[in-house]
Amino acid sequence: MRTVLILGAGFGGLELATRLSGSPAGDLRVVVIDRNDSFTFGFAKLDILFRDTPPEAVRVPYTRFAHPHVEFRQEEVTAIDPRTRRVRTDRAVHDPDVLVVALGADYDPGATPGFVEDGYEYYSIDGARRLRERLAGFDGGSVLVAVLSVPFKCPPAPYEGTMLLHEQLDRRGVRDRTEIRFVSPMESPIPVSPDTSAAIVEALARRGIEYSSGLRVQALDPSRHVATTRDGELSYDLFIGIPKHRVPAVVEASGLTDGGTDGWVAVDPHTLRTPYPGVYALGDCADAPVPRAGVFAEDAARTVAAGIEAELRGAVPSERYRGRGTCHIEFGDGLVGKVEADFLSGPAPEAPFSPPSAELAREKAAAAEARLRRWFTG
Numbered sequence: 263m264r265t266v267l268i269l270g271a272g273f274g275g276l277e278l279a280t281r282l283s284g285s286p287a288g289d290l291r292v293v294v295i296d297r298n299d300s301f302t303f304g305f306a307k308l309d310i311l312f313r314d315t316p317p318e319a320v321r322v323p324y325t326r327f328a329h330p331h332v333e334f335r336q337e338e339v340t341a342i343d344p345r346t347r348r349v350r351t352d353r354a355v356h357d358p359d360v361l362v363v364a365l366g367a368d369y370d371p372g373a374t375p376g377f378v379e380d381g382y383e384y385y386s387i388d389g390a391r392r393l394r395e396r397l398a399g400f401d402g403g404s405v406l407v408a409v410l411s412v413p414f415k416c417p418p419a420p421y422e423g424t425m426l427l428h429e430q431l432d433r434r435g436v437r438d439r440t441e442i443r444f445v446s447p448m449e450s451p452i453p454v455s456p457d458t459s460a461a462i463v464e465a466l467a468r469r470g471i472e473y474s475s476g477l478r479v480q481a482l483d484p485s486r487h488v489a490t491t492r493d494g495e496l497s498y499d500l501f502i503g504i505p506k507h508r509v510p511a512v513v514e515a516s517g518l519t520d521g522g523t524d525g526w527v528a529v530d531p532h533t534l535r536t537p538y539p540g541v542y543a544l545g546d547c548a549d550a551p552v553p554r555a556g557v558f559a560e561d562a563a564r565t566v567a568a569g570i571e572a573e574l575r576g577a578v579p580s581e582r583y584r585g586r587g588t589c590h591i592e593f594g595d596g597l598v599g600k601v602e603a604d605f606l607s608g609p610a611p612e613a614p615f616s617p618p619s620a621e622l623a624r625e626k627a628a629a630a631e632a633r634l635r636r637w638f639t640g
């Protein structure tokens with residue numbers, strides 16, 4: 263019996279465990295560890311923020327994660343030794359034959375001075391809940407939305423949040439007395455897809471949202487409610503930031519980030535193997551040449567599952583990571599667009615855009631439901 267240990271039961275970990283549970287590689291035992299007792303889709307934070315959805319309603323308990331040969335353990339990973347593949351948690355020591363690190367990305371709000379004191383975010387469940395309360399009492403003024411650092415999860419999500427904010431303020435009758443400005447250090451919203459970028463920029467303009475690209479907010483001054491940029495100060499009544507992302511501290515301490523870009527886990531982009539035998543990394547924590555998004559973590563899980571099965575059979579893995587993913591983008595008014603990105607399977611990345619429609623809104627909901635049916639029971 264050989265053991266595959268998956269650290270993290272998020273988008274990537276759930277997909278990998280599900281695939282391995284149906285593995286033809288006979289005597290395989292899969293153990294999945296997560297500190298949480300439940301899974302929540304990233305985009306559910308938009309429902310918590312704008313649709314009054316209680317966080318409990320979007321949580322899927324891991325008790326429903328039941329597959330043959332797969333064991334879920336709620337434990338906190340405290341140390342990883344990639345040389346020996348030994349993993350320590352708050353409850354046990356694990357010595358697997360194959361180790362997969364899928365621990366996602368953490369936030370580092372303290373990296374932007376003043377942000378913790380005077381800013382709001384909706385990238386965490388607590389942050390979305392806090393911002394929802396602040397918005398309930400917001401009666402107009404200037405809102406500054408800023409991407410504070412790159413990379414960050416789900417490149418369209420800051421724009422989705424801003425368009426849904428416009429919609430909410432409009433519905434409440436406060437949009438007329440609110441200015442919304444969006445600032446990003448990136449040159450365009452979705453660089454791989456000029457059509458998607460153009461559609462987003464045009465949608466912001468149509469909603470009267472001022473958009474500044476290539477501009478980074480460096481710090482906030484909480485006493486004056488101003489944000490500092492290279493080009494001067496921007497004042498705000500409400501600051502909403504997409505916090506700087508970082509690899510989880512336990513991953514950084516493991517040495518797996520040595521050789522990775524900007525502190526992310528170094529992997530072979532075609533196989534998602536790390537330089538350590540029998541150790542893979544996938545999803546947001548990995549330094550693969552794709553954006554941080556669940557759909558790419560899912561595609562990476564497909565490659566890693568094939569790689570592990572080949573490794574355990576003593577065969578050469580035939581599958582190469584394609585870096586494919588379909589991202590649905592909320593534009594407000596119940597309309598959703600999509601971009602179908604393929605970063606690695608052709609000679610150059612491709613990412614055609616489909617304009618927003620009610621049909622794509624239904625497709626987004628169906629895609630989420632299909633994942634839940636695949637990963638969970640009941």
Ligand SMILES: Cc1cc2nc3c(=O)[nH]c(=O)nc-3n(C[C@H](O)[C@H](O)[C@H](O)COP(=O)(O)OP(=O)(O)OC[C@H]3O[C@@H](n4cnc5c(N)ncnc54)[C@H](O)[C@@H]3O)c2cc1C
Nearest residue numbers: 270272273274297304305339365366416545546555556557
């Ligand atoms: C507002 C928002 C909207 C988004 N919309 C989309 C979208 O529409 N489509 C899309 O594809 N992506 C979207 N995303 C991004 C998506 O949520 C992430 O990219 C995706 O979840 C990454 O998958 P992962 O498996 O790498 O990490 P995660 O899903 O984050 O999973 C990592 C897991 O590791 C666990 N963990 C971390 N540290 C420890 C530890 N020390 N011990 C034990 N467990 C630990 C965590 O609890 C977590 O369950 C969105 C994100 C946000 C914030």
